[in-house]
Amino acid sequence: MKTFLIEELNDLDKRYRTNLINCLSGVKSLNLIGTKNNHGQSNLAIFNSVVHIGAHPPLMGFIHRPTSVERHTFENINETSFFTINSVTAAIHKQAHQTGARYEKSESEFDEVSLTEEYFDGFEAPFVQESPLKIGLELADIIPIPLNNTKLIIGRIKMLTLDEKHLRNDGFLSLSDQGIVGGTGLDSYLSTQEIGRYSYAKPDSPLDDIK
């Protein structure tokens, strides 16, 4: 085992340190966020920081860094208030990674990486047709994180589309069974396999397996 104190972390080469620190939070969600501006220009960007905020009301959030790649996503959400979160499968993970390139604002990542825009009645932001789990959200809050000028963007779920084959009787939706990937760091993609599901933990009771 190797121990790093903060002083040693600060002395590391910047790119090495960025890679390492980005691996520490654990397995990451990977999602494509779809938006459109008021002129109809669509945008698609990969995010590895989407997080569950709450179920009642249904809220999801993501950390937005002040970088040029993500800026179009933020500008469009600010303009229109709507965005979509689309899961990344093994089948499209390389295309998802490619959306991270710094395309011009006039270029749509959908075209550039060959993913298909899909629209649902009454919801103006673009979904990713190839994604098996698509969520439409309306902006609910933008919370500044003064420590490093990032933001927590929170949306309220308005609609979602999923493959009911993977929906179990208790509302659990298997992601691993449909090839939805996770990530490590900034550039590693992971397939997943379920080890087990367990009952709600109680003191002095053994866990039951949920089949």
Add this chain to the structure above:
Amino acid sequence: MKTFLIEELNDLDKRYRTNLINCLSGVKSLNLIGTKNNHGQSNLAIFNSVVHIGAHPPLMGFIHRPTSVERHTFENINETSFFTINSVTAAIHKQAHQTGARYEKSESEFDEVSLTEEYFDGFEAPFVQESPLKIGLELADIIPIPLNNTKLIIGRIKMLTLDEKHLRNDGFLSLSDQGIVGGTGLDSYLSTQEIGRYSYAKPDSPLDDIK
């Protein structure tokens, strides 16, 4: 494919809806957060919302819900300003799940689930000896999320211990190679396997595999 509008989501049985909404954000990180209060009582709790906030300075955060299970963690962080984030492996995932039980404040989850407290010189919060990736943090900010009375707790990394066998030349730390698990929803544990790592995406350039 099945589509739910928000009205239909709101009409679902509460437990069903909680399970479903908790699955939507994608593959989750799973971490054990270790704390101690000023009287020396240790606490350990599993969190599925740890997220990378930034690398310069190195910051990590997690969403704190206003529940009694997590309250001891929050109280201790408030009291002492220090906490640890410890990754969950397949070998200890059932013990990690069991820390979610509502133990009394006078009971330490370390004892209750048979995980071992480990301390490093100069850092007062307890680490999980069985975890191969242990991070010591100091509270940096508590950001309220008014929408649902949750909080984003942010810590600044002060030290970390890792297994250098899994550290690659560019600072990337493989989590899948050391059996660190991810999760889906509230109760599902996932093993992971690397599909690939890819170069930083650029417009009009093919992605290179990183070996």
